Amino acid sequence: MRRPSPVLTAGCALLLCVSSTGVVTARVTAAAPAAFSDRILPNGAAITVVRSGEVEVAFIGSPGSSVEATSSGSSVQASMRSTRPKTARDATAYRDAGRSVIGDLVALGMPRAEAEKQFGDLATLEGDAAVVTRQRVRISEPLRAIQGAASTPYDAQCSSINVADGKITGYGCSTFFLVHKDGDDWWLTTKMKVSAHSNDESWFSPKRLTQLGWRASWSAGNVLYDWDPYQTRAVGSCLTLTVKSSSPWAEVSVQGTVCPDSLGPWAVTTARSGGIWNGMERGTDYEGALATQAVHSPPGAPLSYQSAWTLSYCDLWCN
Secondary structure, eight states, X not given: OOOOOOOOOOOOOOOOOOOTTSSOEEEEESSSOEEEEEEXXXXXXXXXXXXXXXXXEEEEEOXXXXXXXEEETTEEEEEEEEEEOOOHHHHTHHHHTTOOHHHHHHHTTOOHHHHHHHXXXXXXXXXXXXXXXXXXXXXXXXXXXXXXXXXXXXXXEEEEEEETTTTXXXXXXXXXXXXXXXXXXXXXXXXXXXXXXXXXXXXXXXXXXEEEEEEEEEOTTOEEEEEEOOSOEEOSSOEEEEEEEEOSSOEEEEEEEEOSEEXXXXXXXXXXXXXXXEEOOOTTOOEEEEEEEXXXXXXXXXXXXXXXXXXXXXXXXXX
């Protein structure tokens, strides 16, 4: 069932640099001078690495995307925006290039076994049965006709996280699935997950995560039909949670471990949603946030979307 429309909220818009050469470009706001590098892989994916002070952010996505990272004290935000044409040929470009979510994460430096364990359910629309054991999905016949393999992502945006000179690390992804297409009237679903932890084992003033979130935003004209998490859920101990969204054309879910204190929606508007974890990292345990979307992109709405993550941490014994 469709969610009631969220209230539009005011906020600061990210300034993005878009390259006319097709290579990902980056912009950084931070106290220290920033440097970035671009690399195009043989399968056409573009990797941008942004370095500034104690922060290093890498994104992998479609060429022509734009990246921004912002660092302020013990808080870091980063994002990638992509714009794609609504054409039948482009609808299968990700699959035709030989890209995969696991392959993208490996290209960012994540060990393959760990990528499959943590992000296997983002790799296909149905989810990896070895990772998600109870998941239902309904797929439209028109989708099978336009994509052949209905489970293949339409696109993916993934990031590696390196904060506080490597004391805090992690990975996150959005995977987008085209589940119905009627001319320029498109329906998509999004799976999102981010996982990070501190490896700081110093006895004095260790750094610990206090917030971790991932979200996906869409350009004007696109509308969220459904999203999850829909409300904040208190978490008293580390639990395996499932979030799910549905539309007239497909139902998707993502599963992951969420630890105290809560998982909730992150800055939801009519065309933006995500999941955000708030709490206090226990030792060097991994923390995670997850979310799903169902999105309607009607005729006339440009297919432009952005993945963004946020991370905060504390030290001095987190006082």
